[in-house]
Amino acid sequence: MTATGTKSAAAKAGTKVMTLLEAITDAMRTEMRNDDRVVVFGEDVGKKGGVFGATMGLFDEFGEKRCFDTPLSECGIVGTAVGMAVYGLRPIAEIQFLDFIYPAFDQIVSEAAKMRYRSGGEYTCPLVIRSPYGGGIRGGHYHSQSSEAYFCHTPGLKVVIPSTPADAKGLLVASIRDEDPVMFLEPKALYRHAKGEVPTGEHVVPIGKARIAREGTDVTVLCYGAMVPVCEQAAQAAAEQGRSVEVIDLRTLVPLDEAAVIASVKKTGRCVVVYEAPKTCGYGAELSAIVAEKCIEYLEGPIVRVAGFDTPFPYTLEHLYMPDQKRVLAGIDKTFAW
Amino acid sequence: MTATGTKSAAAKAGTKVMTLLEAITDAMRTEMRNDDRVVVFGEDVGKKGGVFGATMGLFDEFGEKRCFDTPLSECGIVGTAVGMAVYGLRPIAEIQFLDFIYPAFDQIVSEAAKMRYRSGGEYTCPLVIRSPYGGGIRGGHYHSQSSEAYFCHTPGLKVVIPSTPADAKGLLVASIRDEDPVMFLEPKALYRHAKGEVPTGEHVVPIGKARIAREGTDVTVLCYGAMVPVCEQAAQAAAEQGRSVEVIDLRTLVPLDEAAVIASVKKTGRCVVVYEAPKTCGYGAELSAIVAEKCIEYLEGPIVRVAGFDTPFPYTLEHLYMPDQKRVLAGIDKTFAW
Amino acid sequence: MSLELLSILDQDGKAQKGKDPNLPPKELQKLYRLMVATRALDDRGLALQRQGRIGFYLQSTGQEASHLGAAYALKDSDWLFPAYRQPGILLLRSVPIEQIVCEWFGNEGDTSKGRQMPVHYSFRQANFVSISSPIGTQLTQAAGAGMAARIRGDDTVFMTFCGDGGTSSNDFHTGLNFAAVYKAPVVFVCENNGWAISVPSSKQTVSESMAIKAEAYGMPGVRVDGNDVLAVYRVCKEAVDRARKGEGPTLVETVTYRIASHSSSDDAARYRDAKEFEAWKKKDPIARFQQYLKHKKLWTEAFEQECLEGAKADIAAAVKAAEARPNPGPETMFDDVYMNPTPQLKEQRQELHELMQKGGVGADVGHFPL
């Protein structure tokens, strides 16, 4: 199995059609070829190529020294990554599911995030923690959670979430080259569902710039990751009802492209925030708060959040838990309720 | 040293003047006398009585079986508490500083919070995790953080933060009696600074009810913990400038007394949210989002957040990092800027 | 320093003199029946997954002796903090098979109310604590429950399980240390089946064995042949007795092998040498125990039929009954977050209710794994 896709015939020169997953592999391969400080490791990333296949082929190409399995310890995966980064490597640590990152939480929050600050800039921690997040694959309680807000609330971390294959590659390359620790969260629901053209060579998407996924004039929908296609579909459905929805794919949660958010809300006068994490204190609360603080005077309706419910993640009822097109549409409706 | 205070002469019948710290000790003593399932443990809580003295006297009164020191492992403190709670005790786990809770994060977020849900209600986890949080004592980088938002974003946990001695006792008693896991976060800056009358016997303050710390008509200030006295002072100063500020002490962050928040904002038409955690994705973002979703039409100004900056906690510059009266006043001003 | 690998049965099912625990014939047959039924249950679970009728399954094939021998050493009043690869214990503790199968479907008959993936059971009636996916967390919880029993002054013993991979978890270190410091009545069973998904135990740790890790906590560590049900039972019985007498915890390493792939999502052929696998297949714990029963004249073809066909019939009936049951209602999603729903949860429940009234909410989702 190769990561470069099979539809290359259909692709433009210099690009190939890839799934989001293949684009991630491609980004790592590209950077491992570019920079021998880049190493990737985690549970099952070696011979097996990762439980989702994200590291497929890297063990064969780069050998065990640069692509290796670890003992079953997220604390160890991240803690050793911190040590490697401090000592000059560019580690990419894979956490098998974001739900399993908590044994490493101390190393992330107390160490990686604070190394530069607490040492007055003497020591830095340029590492990437890659992890699949979110629901939509019937993974139930412990294979579906979206905990990006924890990391967004931790100064010193950057938080990046792609929603398209091209962005996945370009943002991951940017993350690997970044001088600071980056949480690179991968919408596992899109791993094989999102397909698109991806530049095969050098391709960097800068951290901190949002993307207008769909232009519109009546209401702004802010989203990221696996919620982007859901919101795009909702926007399409709304268009059929005569409402012009602007969908902003944030791409990076920290640092947020606040200018893009505010410009769009000022233009449309309405705002819906969509995320699949539990509603309370989710990242969408931050988005609402920013809008309510900085451009409330432009609003013609409430800022509506469409989010996961404030329950742990269910298995059987997953389809009801996660925001879908209908719920986003209902959220859009609410902003017109005045 | 006794926990019952020295100014009892001045106190009303059935009450004593206590510091917030003494009130916490009193709550534990009361419940340990009431219910022999209640045990308290953590690092240095035994003979030493805790690094802040919160468990002073409990080892002597209840013996090592019910008040004991643990090895240096927050993972163990919380993980064993979960096992005890599942088996029928009512453990109170002390985490020495909230900054050191992360080794236990997995046990809190994946286990304590989810035990009831994932077992369909077969197993429950009635425990209290007590921990001093926040700045104001020159504890620097790792003895000052306010990470309540992480816990508020975790369905299954309740999050309680008192700001007065009477509430500290009443809310802690309620937390110990609660059938669900409670994060009981203690504003260490107020441990000895907050003094007040506390009922000496049975005293319960229900979880989920906010307190109007000061009534006002022009602007609502939402706050909790160590920010409450800061906001009260700011309200006093604002009153001198002719502005009537309503200060709401939330007391419990989860579940939030949303009705109280909304009623106040509807009344005043202005809202300032104050918290000492880093601004981005802090609990105050949730408060802003609720107001922006549920009563934005009543607002006559932006919802302003006064918070810690988005940096790790500094040592020397602590006094600039933490919101103080002047910053709250400036925040109030902004809501009048239209 | 090297720990001996204890065994009682040789590969032909002959018991070493003086080591046979001499269980009564009925009990031996019961154990055998349980092992056979456990495998049948696993086979059926995987088949249902392959047929697309359930979303996920994970087998314990080859490890029946390891977990059944261990749990058999307990009293029914003793508690279990299990991992996810000990399904036989449910049968040992007489959990109705239909309830087990309902868990796979995550339907309204599931004690966990459809909240977890298949094989993450919770059975209060069996003192079988809710299984968690995060590796290792149960170890510290078992230590805590053991501490609680000592505080309460009762004589419950706690048994908890982890894999070879689990020895690397934070909680392995913590759980064993706390249990030892407080002399908690806990038996830690590490089922070393050679693999943690694709990572061999030789890369998990370079310690002499898993059992020797007990030294780090000042507790006894024992290595036992995990495919020898009598040896596992004997070792665990001693550990349980010690625990009950207040002499503290024990670490038992059962040396066994994961015959199947890690789970229905995994294909072990990608990373595992066929030779190793074939060698272990020959050490099948059920076949070995069958030989022993034969030597004891406790096994007949008829008995075998009865065990296997009986199990299959029970499972088939359970699957049929379970599959017919509906899923939990949407409103149940908001239950059990807390004892009583918060105002926020009530509002969200209402919101969902209204949206569903309008129709259409709840699109189809993908499958695990992608």
Next chain:
Amino acid sequence: MSLELLSILDQDGKAQKGKDPNLPPKELQKLYRLMVATRALDDRGLALQRQGRIGFYLQSTGQEASHLGAAYALKDSDWLFPAYRQPGILLLRSVPIEQIVCEWFGNEGDTSKGRQMPVHYSFRQANFVSISSPIGTQLTQAAGAGMAARIRGDDTVFMTFCGDGGTSSNDFHTGLNFAAVYKAPVVFVCENNGWAISVPSSKQTVSESMAIKAEAYGMPGVRVDGNDVLAVYRVCKEAVDRARKGEGPTLVETVTYRIASHSSSDDAARYRDAKEFEAWKKKDPIARFQQYLKHKKLWTEAFEQECLEGAKADIAAAVKAAEARPNPGPETMFDDVYMNPTPQLKEQRQELHELMQKGGVGADVGHFPL
């Protein structure tokens, strides 16, 4: 199984035959001078705290041999991932005392820019990695750095420290296991000073010793008299050499004693038996090493004066210079969160700037501990 406690010097400073590493006289005197200076530094640090001139201090009194003997076994190009009780290493690595003292004040001369409490040093020039308060995290980081050195193919050795309390941390388990699995060139030094604040090491773990925990990771574990600087040096030198040769990590337990209270916030008299304390005071590592030097005719009253008064004078000068330096400017609070400040940080810096222009922002705060 019991590990021997290695020592070279007896209580009278006599070296056991064949064990003396026979360091050159100058080196012996250098080591002594460092031990004396370390204690003088600690004394002054505590005094400044008591005088209210700095907010916090934490002494290493009684542990000078333990950390100096260990770090002395390294080359200057080797790296340290320290805990907070090894200040002598800064002197060994020639960090200017003024920089050390600036860290106590958290002023603009502090390499950490006043961001951490006193004694949480960072000195890039000395390959001394920023100290963290959370116990144990450095152990896994040292393992990772060691893995990185192997990947890069250089021969740097990494030494990292923890206390007896630190052995209970998640990272102790993880750091040692990863280092062993990847044969990382790391020396783990556990300074067992008997106490973790008020918790005696006997309640931290019931293992035979701390060194024996190495068994759990398949690495050598060594127990050494931590008040015997030559023994610590010798044991660590062997471990460093092994690491450099690619033979993997070692766990060294230095058996010593925390003579002072845990820190300036603690009063050990509340929980600690005076007898134990008195017994250990007699085993002072400096006095013992002084005896040894006397036997070797390397110690005179004049030399003592020179060591002690020299150190005191240097420290006094450093304190004077440091205390005169201003605090970091408010704008520095927003630096080093990331390499470049985010738009949000720039905005917040501007906001603070404007508020400060108006005056009054930044009220006085309390003191540590309350």
